[in-house]
Amino acid sequence: MLQTRKDTIFIILAGIFITNAVVAELIGGKLINIGPYVMSIGILPWPIVFLTTDLINEYFGRQGVKRLSYITAGLIAYCFIVLYLALQIPAAKGFNTVSDEQFTAVFGQSMWIIVGSITAFLVSQLIDIAIFHFFKKKTGNKMIWLRTTGSTVISQLFDSFIVLGIAFWLTGKIDTATYIASAFTGYFVKLIIAIVLTPLIYVGHAWIRKYIEPEKE
Numbered sequence: 001m002l003q004t005r006k007d008t009i010f011i012i013l014a015g016i017f018i019t020n021a022v023v024a025e026l027i028g029g030k031l032i033n034i035g036p037y038v039m040s041i042g043i044l045p046w047p048i049v050f051l052t053t054d055l056i057n058e059y060f061g062r063q064g065v066k067r068l069s070y071i072t073a074g075l076i077a078y079c080f081i082v083l084y085l086a087l088q089i090p091a092a093k094g095f096n097t098v099s100d101e102q103f104t105a106v107f108g109q110s111m112w113i114i115v116g117s118i119t120a121f122l123v124s125q126l127i128d129i130a131i132f133h134f135f136k137k138k139t140g141n142k143m144i145w146l147r148t149t150g151s152t153v154i155s156q157l158f159d160s161f162i163v164l165g166i167a168f169w170l171t172g173k174i175d176t177a178t179y180i181a182s183a184f185t186g187y188f189v190k191l192i193i194a195i196v197l198t199p200l201i202y203v204g205h206a207w208i209r210k211y212i213e214p215e216k217e
Helices: 005-027 046-088 100-107 110-139 144-169 176-196 198-216
Strands: 031-034 037-040
Touching: 005 046, 005 110, 005 198, 031 176, 037 144, 037 176, 046 100, 046 110, 046 144, 046 176, 046 198, 110 144, 144 176, 144 198, 176 198
Parallel strands: none
Antiparallel strands: 031 037
């Protein structure tokens, strides 16, 4: 199955990509304070998704990222189905374990987060892919930071507003003012983390290039 080193790299990046995307959905129902503002803690794993997206974009192209994005969206939808079924089955009584109320409090609100995230994920990924390759055509193999950060700056603005709008604003959990403030808060936090992680893009590029080059010889 893994006939080349490049195949191995794709599997590793895909695993990191999918794991962080699914974990973000499962923890996204918890809101945390960032100063006077709130944001979903599910934002924290997303910069890793951005990082792996950029590396996959670089070495496997537009189709590689699109295919992986559709697979990930399908797996997130699968989580939605499993959570829905789990919520319908009553918890065992008489044991000091998680009750139906506790389980619903944690995972019940994640249902709308998953709906919002699938929509936001696909929209932002397609935007990210288009912008990444636009910059790559203009700069070639130079200015990696421009295409990675530039694609993140625009795509994540859409992602932040879509997911929060569907998961919390449309469901009445937050008002309009909180929605706008929280979306911008989450957006800037993701942006700052993405910028901080930019050196890892260069590290990742160097490691992948060093790993697959012997195979070309």
